[in-house]
Amino acid sequence: MNYTEEKRIIYDLMKEIVRERRILNEQYFDLKIRLEKIKGEEVVVNNEVILSQCKSKIISYPKQKEQANHQIYERISMYIIEILKKEGIPLHSKKIFGILENEYQIVTSYTNLTNNILPKLNKHSMQVEKVYRGYWQYKSKVVLND
Numbered sequence: 001m002n003y004t005e006e007k008r009i010i011y012d013l014m015k016e017i018v019r020e021r022r023i024l025n026e027q028y029f030d031l032k033i034r035l036e037k038i039k040g041e042e043v044v045v046n047n048e049v050i051l052s053q054c055k056s057k058i059i060s061y062p063k064q065k066e067q068a069n070h071q072i073y074e075r076i077s078m079y080i081i082e083i084l085k086k087e088g089i090p091l092h093s094k095k096i097f098g099i100l101e102n103e104y105q106i107v108t109s110y111t112n113l114t115n116n117i118l119p120k121l122n123k124h125s126m127q128v129e130k131v132y133r134g135y136w137q138y139k140s141k142v143v144l145n146d
Contacts, residue, residue: 073120076117079100083100084096090131090136092135094134096136126139
């Protein structure tokens with residue numbers, strides 16, 4: 001079998017597949033129309049409207065409240081620890097917020113960061129401490145009291 005003959009056979013097989021798909025599509029849409037008639041709903045087929053014999057009931061669902069893109073606390077806290085460790089000096093919470101927003105694309109509010117995230121991180125982590133009003137630093141050495 002040479003190259004041109006094999007190519008012709010492949011094209012013939014592809015044409016047959018396209019024909020079979022066309023037949024299957026026609027059967028599918030015929031069955032869909034029949035199913036819609038049985039359900040009694042309105043169907044648009046080839047720009048023709050098949051009217052329903054019985055009224056369909058409209059169910060309204062309550063709208064779900066769209067929620068902001070909340071980041072996981074652990075993820076944000078790890079970023080803050082990384083920032084403070086990398087800087088090596090105490091940083092103001094505005095500076096931390098700016099770095100989180102610009103470099104890490106964290107979506108949160110400044111008030112949430114200062115009132116919730118940083119105090120929680122200070123309370124639960126032994127690596128971050130509040131140095132002065134609004135300034136936070138990374139504790140390089142952790143001393144455990146036995």
